Amino acid sequence: MKIAVKANVALAPLTTFEIGGAARHFCAITEEGQIPPALEFAERQQLPVFVLGGGSNVLVSDAGFPGLVLAIRIVGRQRSGSEVEVGAGENWDGFVAWCVQQDLAGLECLSGIPGSTGGTPIQNVGAYGQEVAETITAVRAWDRQAREFVELGRGDCRFAYRFSRFNGSDGGRYVVSSVRFALRPGGAPAVRYPDLQKRLGAAQPSLAQVRDTVLAVRRGKGMVIEAGGAPWGSAGSYFKNPVLTAEQYEALAHVADLPRGGHLPLFAGPDGQTKTSAAWLIEKAGFAKGFRPLVNGQPGPAGLSPQHTLALVNYGGARAADVFALQEEIQAAVEAKFGIRLQPEPIFVGPPPCG
Numbered sequence: 001m002k003i004a005v006k007a008n009v010a011l012a013p014l015t016t017f018e019i020g021g022a023a024r025h026f027c028a029i030t031e032e033g034q035i036p037p038a039l040e041f042a043e044r045q046q047l048p049v050f051v052l053g054g055g056s057n058v059l060v061s062d063a064g065f066p067g068l069v070l071a072i073r074i075v076g077r078q079r080s081g082s083e084v085e086v087g088a089g090e091n092w093d094g095f096v097a098w099c100v101q102q103d104l105a106g107l108e109c110l111s112g113i114p115g116s117t118g119g120t121p122i123q124n125v126g127a128y129g130q131e132v133a134e135t136i137t138a139v140r141a142w143d144r145q146a147r148e149f150v151e152l153g154r155g156d157c158r159f160a161y162r163f164s165r166f167n168g169s170d171g172g173r174y175v176v177s178s179v180r181f182a183l184r185p186g187g188a189p190a191v192r193y194p195d196l197q198k199r200l201g202a203a204q205p206s207l208a209q210v211r212d213t214v215l216a217v218r219r220g221k222g223m224v225i226e227a228g229g230a231p232w233g234s235a236g237s238y239f240k241n242p243v244l245t246a247e248q249y250e251a252l253a254h255v256a257d258l259p260r261g262g263h264l265p266l267f268a269g270p271d272g273q274t275k276t277s278a279a280w281l282i283e284k285a286g287f288a289k290g291f292r293p294l295v296n297g298q299p300g301p302a303g304l305s306p307q308h309t310l311a312l313v314n315y316g317g318a319r320a321a322d323v324f325a326l327q328e329e330i331q332a333a334v335e336a337k338f339g340i341r342l343q344p345e346p347i348f349v350g351p352p353p354c355g
Protein backbone atom coordinates (compact mmCIF):
# COMPACT_ATOMS: atom_id res chain seq x y z
CA MET A 1 0.00 0.00 0.00
CA LYS A 2 1.20 3.51 -0.88
CA ILE A 3 2.60 5.79 1.80
CA ALA A 4 3.93 9.34 1.60
CA VAL A 5 6.79 10.20 3.93
CA LYS A 6 7.65 13.86 4.33
CA ALA A 7 10.80 15.33 5.84
CA ASN A 8 11.12 17.99 8.56
CA VAL A 9 7.49 18.51 9.50
CA ALA A 10 6.84 21.02 12.29
CA LEU A 11 5.11 19.28 15.20
CA ALA A 12 4.14 22.29 17.34
CA PRO A 13 1.06 23.16 15.21
CA LEU A 14 -0.06 19.52 15.50
CA THR A 15 -0.18 19.70 19.30
CA THR A 16 -2.45 21.62 21.66
CA PHE A 17 0.59 22.84 23.67
CA GLU A 18 1.93 24.38 20.42
CA ILE A 19 5.46 23.59 21.54
CA GLY A 20 8.34 21.61 20.09
CA GLY A 21 10.57 21.13 17.07
CA ALA A 22 10.09 19.16 13.85
CA ALA A 23 9.75 15.47 13.04
CA ARG A 24 12.67 14.27 10.92
CA HIS A 25 10.18 12.12 8.98
CA PHE A 26 6.39 12.27 9.03
CA CYS A 27 3.75 9.99 7.54
CA ALA A 28 -0.03 10.51 7.72
CA ILE A 29 -1.90 7.21 7.97
CA THR A 30 -5.39 7.31 6.47
CA GLU A 31 -5.92 3.54 6.09
CA GLU A 32 -4.76 0.83 8.46
CA GLY A 33 -2.99 -0.99 5.59
CA GLN A 34 -0.46 1.86 5.51
CA ILE A 35 0.77 1.12 9.03
CA PRO A 36 3.03 -1.89 8.18
CA PRO A 37 4.84 -0.24 5.23
CA ALA A 38 5.37 2.96 7.20
CA LEU A 39 6.92 0.97 10.04
CA GLU A 40 9.08 -0.93 7.54
CA PHE A 41 10.38 2.43 6.27
CA ALA A 42 11.42 3.32 9.83
CA GLU A 43 12.96 -0.10 10.42
CA ARG A 44 15.01 0.04 7.23
CA GLN A 45 16.47 3.36 8.35
CA GLN A 46 16.69 2.31 12.02
CA LEU A 47 14.55 5.24 13.08
CA PRO A 48 12.59 5.52 16.31
CA VAL A 49 8.81 5.79 15.79
CA PHE A 50 6.25 7.96 17.55
CA VAL A 51 2.50 7.55 17.01
CA LEU A 52 0.63 10.86 17.07
CA GLY A 53 -3.13 11.24 17.45
CA GLY A 54 -4.64 14.67 18.07
CA GLY A 55 -1.54 15.88 19.92
CA SER A 56 -3.54 16.90 23.00
CA ASN A 57 -1.56 14.89 25.54
CA VAL A 58 2.02 15.37 24.40
CA LEU A 59 4.90 17.72 25.10
CA VAL A 60 7.33 17.68 22.19
CA SER A 61 11.01 18.40 22.78
CA ASP A 62 12.45 21.68 21.51
CA ALA A 63 14.81 19.51 19.45
CA GLY A 64 11.84 17.79 17.77
CA PHE A 65 11.68 14.05 17.11
CA PRO A 66 14.67 12.40 15.41
CA GLY A 67 12.66 9.60 13.78
CA LEU A 68 9.36 8.87 12.05
CA VAL A 69 6.08 10.31 13.35
CA LEU A 70 3.03 8.30 12.27
CA ALA A 71 0.01 10.60 12.41
CA ILE A 72 -3.13 8.48 12.68
CA ARG A 73 -5.87 9.98 10.49
CA ILE A 74 -8.08 6.89 9.92
CA VAL A 75 -11.71 8.07 9.96
CA GLY A 76 -15.14 6.44 9.81
CA ARG A 77 -17.64 4.85 12.19
CA GLN A 78 -19.88 1.84 11.83
CA ARG A 79 -22.84 1.18 14.06
CA SER A 80 -24.24 -2.27 14.62
CA GLY A 81 -27.01 -2.15 17.24
CA SER A 82 -25.54 -0.86 20.47
CA GLU A 83 -21.94 -1.24 19.25
CA VAL A 84 -20.01 1.37 17.28
CA GLU A 85 -16.58 0.81 15.71
CA VAL A 86 -14.71 4.08 15.24
CA GLY A 87 -11.57 4.88 13.21
CA ALA A 88 -8.66 5.84 15.47
CA GLY A 89 -8.29 9.20 13.74
CA GLU A 90 -11.90 10.31 14.30
CA ASN A 91 -12.15 13.44 16.42
CA TRP A 92 -13.19 12.29 19.88
CA ASP A 93 -15.59 15.07 20.75
CA GLY A 94 -17.25 14.83 17.34
CA PHE A 95 -17.93 11.17 18.09
CA VAL A 96 -19.30 11.94 21.57
CA ALA A 97 -21.62 14.61 20.10
CA TRP A 98 -22.85 12.08 17.51
CA CYS A 99 -23.55 9.48 20.25
CA VAL A 100 -25.59 12.03 22.20
CA GLN A 101 -27.56 12.88 19.03
CA GLN A 102 -28.18 9.16 18.40
CA ASP A 103 -29.38 8.76 22.03
CA LEU A 104 -26.52 6.39 22.82
CA ALA A 105 -25.54 6.67 26.49
CA GLY A 106 -22.12 5.92 27.93
CA LEU A 107 -19.80 8.74 26.80
CA GLU A 108 -21.77 11.92 27.60
CA CYS A 109 -19.52 12.97 30.53
CA LEU A 110 -16.48 12.71 28.26
CA SER A 111 -17.71 15.69 26.21
CA GLY A 112 -15.22 18.43 25.33
CA ILE A 113 -12.06 16.32 25.57
CA PRO A 114 -9.78 17.09 22.60
CA GLY A 115 -7.82 14.54 20.60
CA SER A 116 -8.53 11.42 18.59
CA THR A 117 -10.65 8.38 19.38
CA GLY A 118 -7.58 6.14 19.06
CA GLY A 119 -5.90 8.21 21.79
CA THR A 120 -8.62 7.50 24.35
CA PRO A 121 -7.69 3.94 25.35
CA ILE A 122 -4.03 4.90 25.80
CA GLN A 123 -4.52 6.61 29.18
CA ASN A 124 -8.11 5.41 29.69
CA VAL A 125 -9.51 8.88 29.23
CA GLY A 126 -11.86 9.93 31.97
CA ALA A 127 -13.75 12.93 33.31
CA TYR A 128 -16.70 13.73 35.57
CA GLY A 129 -17.08 10.18 36.85
CA GLN A 130 -16.87 8.37 33.49
CA GLU A 131 -13.97 6.56 31.76
CA VAL A 132 -13.68 4.94 28.34
CA ALA A 133 -12.83 1.63 30.07
CA GLU A 134 -16.54 1.33 30.91
CA THR A 135 -17.64 1.22 27.27
CA ILE A 136 -14.67 0.02 25.19
CA THR A 137 -15.20 -3.61 24.16
CA ALA A 138 -12.24 -3.97 21.80
CA VAL A 139 -9.20 -2.12 20.48
CA ARG A 140 -7.92 -3.06 17.02
CA ALA A 141 -4.22 -2.38 16.60
CA TRP A 142 -1.08 -3.31 14.72
CA ASP A 143 1.14 -5.24 17.12
CA ARG A 144 4.72 -4.17 16.33
CA GLN A 145 6.10 -7.17 18.21
CA ALA A 146 3.97 -9.90 16.60
CA ARG A 147 3.82 -8.00 13.28
CA GLU A 148 0.10 -8.50 12.81
CA PHE A 149 -3.23 -6.79 13.47
CA VAL A 150 -4.74 -7.91 16.76
CA GLU A 151 -8.00 -7.28 18.55
CA LEU A 152 -7.61 -6.67 22.27
CA GLY A 153 -10.71 -7.08 24.43
CA ARG A 154 -11.42 -4.80 27.38
CA GLY A 155 -9.76 -7.24 29.81
CA ASP A 156 -6.62 -7.40 27.64
CA CYS A 157 -6.24 -3.60 27.83
CA ARG A 158 -5.56 -3.63 31.62
CA PHE A 159 -7.37 -0.34 32.19
CA ALA A 160 -6.93 1.56 35.46
CA TYR A 161 -6.90 5.25 36.43
CA ARG A 162 -5.15 7.10 33.52
CA PHE A 163 -3.50 3.80 32.68
CA SER A 164 -3.65 0.88 30.27
CA ARG A 165 -1.19 -1.60 28.81
CA PHE A 166 -0.71 0.96 25.99
CA ASN A 167 0.97 3.49 28.28
CA GLY A 168 2.30 0.86 30.68
CA SER A 169 4.55 -2.11 30.04
CA ASP A 170 3.50 -2.25 26.36
CA GLY A 171 4.00 1.47 25.64
CA GLY A 172 4.86 1.95 21.94
CA ARG A 173 4.04 -1.67 20.99
CA TYR A 174 0.58 -1.10 19.48
CA VAL A 175 -0.63 1.27 16.78
CA VAL A 176 -4.38 1.60 17.34
CA SER A 177 -6.43 1.64 14.12
CA SER A 178 -9.97 1.47 15.52
CA VAL A 179 -11.86 1.24 18.79
CA ARG A 180 -15.18 -0.51 19.46
CA PHE A 181 -17.63 0.80 22.07
CA ALA A 182 -20.76 -0.83 23.52
CA LEU A 183 -23.22 1.95 24.31
CA ARG A 184 -26.73 2.00 25.78
CA PRO A 185 -29.42 3.05 23.25
CA GLY A 186 -31.95 5.20 25.11
CA GLY A 187 -29.98 4.67 28.34
CA ALA A 188 -29.89 7.12 31.25
CA PRO A 189 -26.89 9.45 31.47
CA ALA A 190 -24.26 9.02 34.18
CA VAL A 191 -24.54 11.85 36.70
CA ARG A 192 -22.09 10.75 39.38
CA TYR A 193 -19.98 13.85 39.81
CA PRO A 194 -21.15 16.22 42.60
CA ASP A 195 -20.63 19.36 40.46
CA LEU A 196 -22.89 17.89 37.75
CA GLN A 197 -25.50 16.67 40.26
CA LYS A 198 -25.67 20.17 41.77
CA ARG A 199 -26.13 21.89 38.42
CA LEU A 200 -28.58 19.38 36.98
CA GLY A 201 -30.87 19.09 40.02
CA ALA A 202 -33.01 16.13 40.98
CA ALA A 203 -34.90 15.49 37.73
CA GLN A 204 -33.54 12.91 35.27
CA PRO A 205 -31.62 14.93 32.62
CA SER A 206 -31.28 14.00 28.96
CA LEU A 207 -27.93 13.04 27.43
CA ALA A 208 -27.86 16.42 25.68
CA GLN A 209 -28.39 18.27 28.98
CA VAL A 210 -25.53 16.35 30.56
CA ARG A 211 -23.27 17.08 27.58
CA ASP A 212 -24.14 20.80 27.70
CA THR A 213 -23.53 20.92 31.45
CA VAL A 214 -20.19 19.14 31.18
CA LEU A 215 -19.15 21.58 28.43
CA ALA A 216 -20.22 24.54 30.58
CA VAL A 217 -18.25 23.28 33.60
CA ARG A 218 -15.22 22.59 31.40
CA ARG A 219 -15.43 26.04 29.78
CA GLY A 220 -15.36 27.61 33.25
CA LYS A 221 -12.03 25.86 33.83
CA GLY A 222 -10.60 26.69 30.40
CA MET A 223 -10.70 22.98 29.54
CA VAL A 224 -12.40 23.16 26.14
CA ILE A 225 -10.45 24.00 23.00
CA GLU A 226 -12.57 26.22 20.76
CA ALA A 227 -11.83 28.47 17.83
CA GLY A 228 -11.12 31.90 19.26
CA GLY A 229 -10.92 30.34 22.75
CA ALA A 230 -8.20 30.65 25.38
CA PRO A 231 -5.11 32.51 24.15
CA TRP A 232 -2.76 29.79 25.40
CA GLY A 233 -1.81 26.25 24.58
CA SER A 234 -1.93 23.34 27.02
CA ALA A 235 -2.27 19.59 27.35
CA GLY A 236 -5.19 19.88 29.79
CA SER A 237 -4.46 18.59 33.29
CA TYR A 238 -0.70 18.37 33.54
CA PHE A 239 -0.48 16.17 36.63
CA LYS A 240 -2.40 13.03 37.52
CA ASN A 241 -4.41 13.02 40.73
CA PRO A 242 -2.26 10.98 43.13
CA VAL A 243 -3.61 7.61 44.21
CA LEU A 244 -2.95 7.33 47.96
CA THR A 245 -1.88 4.34 49.99
CA ALA A 246 -3.30 4.15 53.54
CA GLU A 247 0.12 5.31 54.86
CA GLN A 248 0.22 8.30 52.52
CA TYR A 249 -3.29 9.27 53.56
CA GLU A 250 -2.31 9.10 57.25
CA ALA A 251 0.87 11.11 56.59
CA LEU A 252 -1.06 13.71 54.62
CA ALA A 253 -3.69 14.06 57.32
CA HIS A 254 -0.90 14.87 59.80
CA VAL A 255 0.68 17.67 57.81
CA ALA A 256 0.90 20.70 60.12
CA ASP A 257 -1.73 23.01 58.64
CA LEU A 258 -4.13 20.29 57.60
CA PRO A 259 -7.00 19.50 59.95
CA ARG A 260 -7.26 15.72 60.33
CA GLY A 261 -9.85 14.15 58.02
CA GLY A 262 -12.53 16.48 56.66
CA HIS A 263 -10.63 19.07 54.65
CA LEU A 264 -8.50 16.70 52.66
CA PRO A 265 -10.17 16.30 49.26
CA LEU A 266 -10.53 12.58 48.69
CA PHE A 267 -12.54 10.87 46.04
CA ALA A 268 -13.01 7.33 44.89
CA GLY A 269 -12.28 6.34 41.31
CA PRO A 270 -14.30 3.78 39.34
CA ASP A 271 -11.39 1.41 39.97
CA GLY A 272 -12.08 1.46 43.73
CA GLN A 273 -8.95 3.43 44.65
CA THR A 274 -8.70 6.57 46.76
CA LYS A 275 -7.31 9.66 45.10
CA THR A 276 -6.65 13.18 46.22
CA SER A 277 -6.65 16.34 44.17
CA ALA A 278 -3.36 17.31 42.51
CA ALA A 279 -4.76 20.85 42.02
CA TRP A 280 -5.38 21.15 45.77
CA LEU A 281 -1.84 19.96 46.62
CA ILE A 282 -0.37 22.45 44.13
CA GLU A 283 -2.38 25.33 45.59
CA LYS A 284 -1.45 24.39 49.17
CA ALA A 285 2.21 24.20 48.10
CA GLY A 286 1.99 27.88 47.18
CA PHE A 287 1.07 28.06 43.49
CA ALA A 288 -2.05 30.04 42.63
CA LYS A 289 -3.99 30.05 39.37
CA GLY A 290 -2.17 32.22 36.84
CA PHE A 291 1.24 31.68 38.51
CA ARG A 292 3.92 32.65 36.00
CA PRO A 293 7.62 32.44 36.84
CA LEU A 294 9.52 35.60 35.91
CA VAL A 295 12.12 35.58 33.17
CA ASN A 296 14.42 38.64 33.19
CA GLY A 297 11.95 40.36 35.51
CA GLN A 298 9.01 39.81 33.14
CA PRO A 299 6.24 37.16 33.31
CA GLY A 300 7.67 34.14 31.48
CA PRO A 301 6.08 32.27 28.57
CA ALA A 302 5.03 29.22 30.63
CA GLY A 303 2.81 29.24 33.70
CA LEU A 304 -0.34 27.95 35.32
CA SER A 305 -3.67 28.60 33.65
CA PRO A 306 -5.58 31.54 35.18
CA GLN A 307 -8.61 29.22 35.23
CA HIS A 308 -7.19 25.94 36.52
CA THR A 309 -4.19 25.22 38.77
CA LEU A 310 -3.70 21.83 37.18
CA ALA A 311 -3.09 23.10 33.65
CA LEU A 312 0.42 24.23 32.74
CA VAL A 313 0.08 26.56 29.79
CA ASN A 314 2.05 28.13 26.98
CA TYR A 315 1.28 31.84 27.09
CA GLY A 316 3.11 32.25 23.77
CA GLY A 317 6.60 31.31 22.69
CA ALA A 318 7.19 28.82 25.52
CA ARG A 319 9.75 26.09 24.94
CA ALA A 320 9.47 22.57 26.26
CA ALA A 321 12.35 23.46 28.58
CA ASP A 322 10.23 26.26 30.17
CA VAL A 323 7.35 23.87 30.81
CA PHE A 324 9.69 21.22 32.12
CA ALA A 325 11.35 23.68 34.54
CA LEU A 326 7.93 24.70 35.88
CA GLN A 327 6.94 21.04 36.21
CA GLU A 328 10.05 20.37 38.30
CA GLU A 329 9.49 23.45 40.48
CA ILE A 330 5.94 22.31 41.27
CA GLN A 331 6.94 18.68 41.84
CA ALA A 332 9.70 19.72 44.26
CA ALA A 333 7.44 22.06 46.25
CA VAL A 334 4.60 19.53 46.56
CA GLU A 335 7.02 16.77 47.52
CA ALA A 336 8.72 18.95 50.15
CA LYS A 337 5.38 19.82 51.74
CA PHE A 338 3.39 16.60 51.37
CA GLY A 339 5.88 13.82 50.57
CA ILE A 340 4.02 13.08 47.32
CA ARG A 341 5.71 13.16 43.93
CA LEU A 342 3.20 14.35 41.33
CA GLN A 343 3.32 12.42 38.08
CA PRO A 344 2.90 14.27 34.77
CA GLU A 345 0.09 13.14 32.48
CA PRO A 346 1.41 14.21 29.03
CA ILE A 347 3.74 11.97 27.07
CA PHE A 348 7.19 13.46 26.44
CA VAL A 349 8.34 13.18 22.84
CA GLY A 350 11.94 13.46 21.70
CA PRO A 351 15.24 14.06 23.47
CA PRO A 352 15.61 15.68 26.95
CA PRO A 353 14.33 17.80 28.54
CA CYS A 354 11.43 15.88 27.04
CA GLY A 355 11.94 12.24 26.43
Ligand SMILES: Cc1cc2nc3c(=O)[nH]c(=O)nc-3n(C[C@H](O)[C@H](O)[C@H](O)COP(=O)(O)OP(=O)(O)OC[C@H]3O[C@@H](n4cnc5c(N)ncnc54)[C@H](O)[C@@H]3O)c2cc1C
Pocket (backbone or CB within 6 Å): 016, 050, 051, 052, 053, 054, 055, 056, 057, 058, 072, 088, 113, 114, 115, 116, 117, 118, 119, 120, 122, 123, 124, 125, 126, 127, 174, 175, 176, 177, 222, 223, 224, 225, 234, 235, 236, 237, 347
Ligand atom coordinates in the same frame (compact mmCIF):
# COMPACT_ATOMS: atom_id res chain seq x y z
C1 LIG B 1 -7.86 21.23 27.11
C2 LIG B 1 -7.62 19.77 27.37
C3 LIG B 1 -8.48 19.06 28.19
C4 LIG B 1 -8.27 17.69 28.44
N1 LIG B 1 -9.13 17.02 29.26
C5 LIG B 1 -8.94 15.71 29.53
C6 LIG B 1 -9.84 15.01 30.40
O1 LIG B 1 -10.81 15.54 30.92
N2 LIG B 1 -9.59 13.70 30.64
C7 LIG B 1 -8.53 13.04 30.07
O2 LIG B 1 -8.36 11.84 30.34
N3 LIG B 1 -7.67 13.67 29.24
C8 LIG B 1 -7.86 14.99 28.96
N4 LIG B 1 -6.98 15.65 28.14
C9 LIG B 1 -5.83 14.94 27.56
C10 LIG B 1 -6.06 14.41 26.12
O3 LIG B 1 -7.03 15.15 25.46
C11 LIG B 1 -6.44 12.94 26.10
O4 LIG B 1 -5.49 12.15 26.78
C12 LIG B 1 -6.59 12.42 24.66
O5 LIG B 1 -7.22 11.16 24.66
C13 LIG B 1 -5.27 12.29 23.92
O6 LIG B 1 -5.57 11.87 22.59
P1 LIG B 1 -4.72 12.36 21.35
O7 LIG B 1 -5.29 11.72 20.16
O8 LIG B 1 -4.62 13.84 21.34
O9 LIG B 1 -3.32 11.70 21.70
P2 LIG B 1 -1.85 12.32 21.49
O10 LIG B 1 -1.69 13.50 22.38
O11 LIG B 1 -1.57 12.50 20.06
O12 LIG B 1 -0.96 11.13 22.06
C14 LIG B 1 -1.00 10.78 23.42
C15 LIG B 1 -0.44 9.38 23.59
O13 LIG B 1 -1.30 8.44 22.93
C16 LIG B 1 -0.58 7.74 21.92
N5 LIG B 1 -1.50 7.53 20.79
C17 LIG B 1 -2.35 8.43 20.24
N6 LIG B 1 -3.05 7.87 19.24
C18 LIG B 1 -2.61 6.58 19.14
C19 LIG B 1 -2.92 5.49 18.30
N7 LIG B 1 -3.83 5.58 17.32
N8 LIG B 1 -2.24 4.32 18.48
C20 LIG B 1 -1.32 4.19 19.45
N9 LIG B 1 -0.98 5.19 20.29
C21 LIG B 1 -1.62 6.37 20.13
C22 LIG B 1 0.61 8.60 21.58
O14 LIG B 1 1.67 7.81 21.07
C23 LIG B 1 0.93 9.20 22.94
O15 LIG B 1 1.67 8.26 23.68
C24 LIG B 1 -7.17 17.02 27.86
C25 LIG B 1 -6.30 17.74 27.02
C26 LIG B 1 -6.52 19.11 26.78
C27 LIG B 1 -5.58 19.85 25.88
